[in-house]
Amino acid sequence: SLRLSDGEAKSISAYLISLSGSAKRAAPAKLDDAAAFKRGGKLVRERGCQGCHAIPGMETTSKIGPDLTRFSIKEEFELSFGNVVNVKETWDDWTFGKLKNPKIYQTKREKLLMPNFDLSDSEVRSLRTLLRGMGGHGPPHSVHYEFDxxxxxxxxxxxxxxxxxxxxxxxxxxxxxxxxxxxxxxxxxxxxxxxxxxxxxxxxxxxxxxxxxxxxxxxxxxxxxxxxxxxxxxxxxxxxxxxDGKLRPYVHFDATRVKAESVAAGRVLFNKAECFSCHGEWPPPQGKEPPSAPDLSFAKNRLRPDWIADWISNPQKIVPGTKMPIFFEGAGAKAKVLSGKRTGKDEDRWIYALTAASEAELAEEKAATLRIGGKSIIVIVAEIDEKTIKVSSPENLGPRFGRAEITSHGEPVDEELLGGDGLRQIEALRNFLMTGSNFKAAESPKKGGEG
Incomplete structure (x- = not known):
């Protein structure tokens, strides 16, 4: 059902009727011709039309095709090759010929009724395989694909x-x-x-x-x-x-563990990014533009929390060409680190020089996550010079370390909020969406006293 109104249904019907053009209508059938009615019924039964179509009065009429239960175990002498001499007398060849051209084995004495379905060679082979597997002696276990x-x-x-x-x-x-x-x-x-x-x-x-x-x-x-x-x-x-490898049949977001500070920051970011200008009300209030993006009131029940964070980070990566803008430029950008060494200390922060496997494209003077083994450390990217990345951290990572990975938190929407950390701001927006419901109420009052 397309849930159409009566007017919409009539409009579609009128359009479809108009597609018939000016073609001449077929001559009306002579419905009062009893002889023609009788001949038609006989022809329908002979051709087996009731096998595919529901025809009143023929509900109990038997089908014209033979039972295929034992077809797979028929011997060659049980198959009629008619007058054909260019088909090998094997079950496989007889079946291929029959499916490809059902009338191929017809003779003057033996009239065949199976219609020609215009099957391709590939379709014929697939049907032949199906027929061969019927009758209780399917293919050997070794050829079965076992699904996990x-x-x-x-x-x-x-x-x-x-x-x-x-x-x-x-x-x-x-x-x-x-x-x-x-x-x-x-x-x-x-x-x-x-x-x-x-x-x-x-x-x-x-x-x-x-x-x-x-x-x-x-x-x-x-x-x-x-x-x-x-x-x-x-x-x-x-x-x-x-x-997408999401076999766990449930999704849990523990709102009780979300800090009020994070939700409040998410509300501020929601207003600053003007999310409601696209994700607005439907139907729109008088004088307002209709929404051009999905209703966010469904978000906490509809969307997976981890997906929301990934989407906010880089929507173009998930759906290329989407209208959703990138607010956290560079968020999620990664670089493989071959080695790192400590080069000094600036007040309470240790300075490290990282050697990347290729030129890095990370946001400078912004937060990033450095993963060494199973440990994650928040660092600030101070400077990038081709494959050399200079970072600072309050944590002493030792004079040298080996392979690692660094992931940028991106450019923040607000330089002051949550320490200007893009990742924390992304999480705050996610937390706000997963705990809120009335997003219109989150809008900041307009200038000039407008609500």
């Missing part, structure tokens, strides 16, 4: 993706999105679902698929309501989670 938990969930989910044609609208596993390709501005089309399992919480996702809610009110395209059975919904949720 993750692979099994991915395989089951792909069947659901095909069943509901999800890739007709969305790009999933970098494939599909036929409808999305019609949009010049990709942000106005169906969202790309690469990385969806890493992004959303499974409980919320399950509820969304059962009862679709409006997330992106600016979109004209709509997500249908499929009325899926619970097992199909669960298979889809597990599929996206398994694709």
């Amino acid at each position: 938990e993750r692979a099994g969930k991915i395989e089951a989910g792909r069947r659901m993706i095909e069943k509901y044609n999800c890739q007709g609208c969305h790009v999933i596993e970098n494939w599909g999105g036929d409808l999305l390709r019609r949009y010049k501005e990709k942000n106005n089309g169906p969202p790309i679902l690469n990385g969806e399992g890493r992004k959303v919480q499974p409980g919320w996702f399950y509820g969304f698929l059962k009862n679709v809610v409006l997330l992106r009110p600016w979109l004209k395209v709509r997500m249908p309501s499929f009325d899926m059975p619970p097992k199909d919904v669960a298979a889809l949720v597990d599929y996206f989670a398994a694709l």
Whole structure:
């Protein structure tokens, strides 16, 4: 269901009817011709139309095709090759010929009814393999692929993706999105679902698929309501989670351990970055622009906490071309360190020179995390000269150390807030989103007394 109003449904119907053009209508059938009715019924039964189509009055009519249960164990002498001489008398060759051209073995005495499905050679071979595996003597165990938990969930989910044609609208596993390709501005089309399992919480996702809610009110395209059975919904949720290695079926964010200072800082950053100017109310108040980004009131139940932090750090890395701006320039930039040595001390901070494996692109005079073995130390990047990175730390790391990795916290939104540490500010914004609900109330009053 696309949840259309009566007017919308009538408009779509009128449009579809208009596509027929000026083609002549077919002559009406003579519904009162009893003889024609009888001949038609006979023809339908002979051709087995009721095997695929639901036809009133033929619900109990038997199908015209033979039972295939024992087909895989038929001997060559049980197969009729008709007058054909250029097909080897083997089960494999007979079956290939029959599927490729069902009338190939027809003779004057033996009329064959199976229709030609215009199968490719690859499709014929796949069907032949399926038929060979029927009858209780399938292929040997050695050729069976044993799915582990993750692979099994991915395989089951792909069947659901095909069943509901999800890739007709969305790009999933970098494939599909036929409808999305019609949009010049990709942000106005169906969202790309690469990385969806890493992004959303499974409980919320399950509820969304059962009862679709409006997330992106600016979109004209709509997500249908499929009325899926619970097992199909669960298979889809597990599929996206398994694709991104998120097999744990729950997400926990302990709001009681979040410091009030962090939430308050997040509120300040939310206002300073003017998040509500895009993530606004729907429907918009009179005189206000409609929102152009998702409703953040869903964030704490919809999004995974770690994904929120990664998204705020560098949205372009997750979704190239997104309208979401980068507020913490350089956050997450890394450099491999081959070695480090202590070069002196400046008041209460030790100075180190790090030799990087390649030229580093880290934010200077900003915080970074230096990881040595299993230990993480917060440092300040003082200066970068090609492959040499000078950092300072209150911690004495010794005269020399070996391989390490340094990750920039990026440019902060506020130079004073939380010590000007970009990473702490990213975490504060995440904490605010995961604990807040009324984001309009977080807006700072406008100048001139406007609320």
